[in-house]
Amino acid sequence: MNIYTSFGKESQLTATVSQRAIIGEMNLAFIDMGQGDCTIISCPDNSVYIIDCGTTAELSDESFEEAKKLVRSWSRGKAVNVIMTHPDKDHYNKLIDLLCSKPKVEVNIFYFSRALSDKSPLGYYKETAMMRNIFLFGRPLLKEITLNGKKHISKTWAPVFDYQDPIEKDIPEDGYVIKSGKTRKGINWSLTIIAGNVPTVSRSPSTKSNVVSLCTLVKFDKDKLLLTGDSTDETLTYLYDKQKPRIKEVSIFQVPHHGSESSLPTENFKNWVNPESLLVSVGLLVTSFNLPRYDVMSRWLTSSRLRNQPRTYQYWQYGMEGYDSFKDLQRILDVEWKDYDWDQNDSRTFFWLKDPKDAGPKKSGTGFFGFSYKNWFLFRAESKKDLYQTGVIGSWFDEDFVPPTL
DSSP states (O other), X not given: OOEEEEESSSSOOOBSSOOOOOTTSEEEEEOOOSSEEEEEEEOTTOOEEEEEXXXXXXXXXXXXXXXXXXXXXXXXXXXXXXXXXXXXXXXXXXXXXXXXXXXXXXXXXXXXXXXXXXXXXXXXXXGGGTTTTGGGGOSOEEXXXXXXXXXXXXXXXXXXXXXXXXXXXXXXXXXXEEXXXXXXTOOXXXXXXXXXXXXXXXXXXXXXXXXXXXXXXXXXXTEEEEEOTTOOHXXXXXXXXXXXXXXXXXXXXXXXXXXXXXXOXXXXXXXXXXXXXXXXXXXXXXXXXXXXXXXXXXXHTTOTTOOEEEEEEEEEEEOBTTBOSHHHHHHIIIIIXXXXXXXXXXXXXXXXXXSGXXXXXXXXXXXXXXXXXXXXXXXXXXXXXXXXETTTTTXXXXXXXXXXXX
């Protein structure tokens, strides 16, 4: 389910019911995209920013329709701004659907990473042919941000030049402020890109795409939200080495890459960022990449400043002692789960208990509530710490969650 919260109240509350944008506060919405990512922000001056919007699996029609209505409600007929963290389709391939259905919402600026060339800046964003369809969003500027220790520049493409000849400018090494202001009460706020186009030593195409992710720091007074896209450990190293003062003790931290082990933090990074709340963009029962991983979740849940707030969450683990062969896995269905209701996907490669609590040690004794024939196991767990998983919180899986009223 979608998650809504804000900076500006005396205490940060979380709801799964759409909220109106309150002038003078930083309004935040984390959209359940299944296997994907989307964050919508209404700033204290009511300007609206969308950070990513894409999916590859299990997108809920209800959550996405809610996101469409939210953007139109929060933008109030004005153009919005978009940050595409990197060219993985689960981070941008629903932007046309989100903004171009009636009533249409236009875009002022697209901030992005990894331009293909000066003549084709969005050439890597092939899904939905973003470059060819850019005029569906009006006549937006395209702005690539590079902040990686070696370079700190912006390159801007304008429609008047048919997006062919970019203007390059130096930007501050400590971050590119895309929006800032002060509320009537004198509270400072800002949105700043603090990393982009970080290089990698890897030859893996997926790593090359992920490491460049734009990282956005949202500040409201002393509250901070750090959005990380699909950042890898190399991106996090850059943040720790070059942006250290700005990322100390954030309020909400988005666990990078949906909880992938490619972004497993060092103890130093985790202890420095030391969040009050964790956010993971992940779908429920999505087997595409088996995310989030146990090692990543267990590492972040040891953060010392996490607020006390009971949460239900899920994680994946590869391999289990005693389940080494196809025969062992089949035994789960025939013996260990024979007295419980379970379901399967169409290809009969993934199986799960309809009531995850049936997997508890006092019942079937397996401890996991899902498994695949590729030897991946899905666990349901309880935490005493503040952790939001977009596909889990407020769902049937999280039946004990009672959303407060904002």
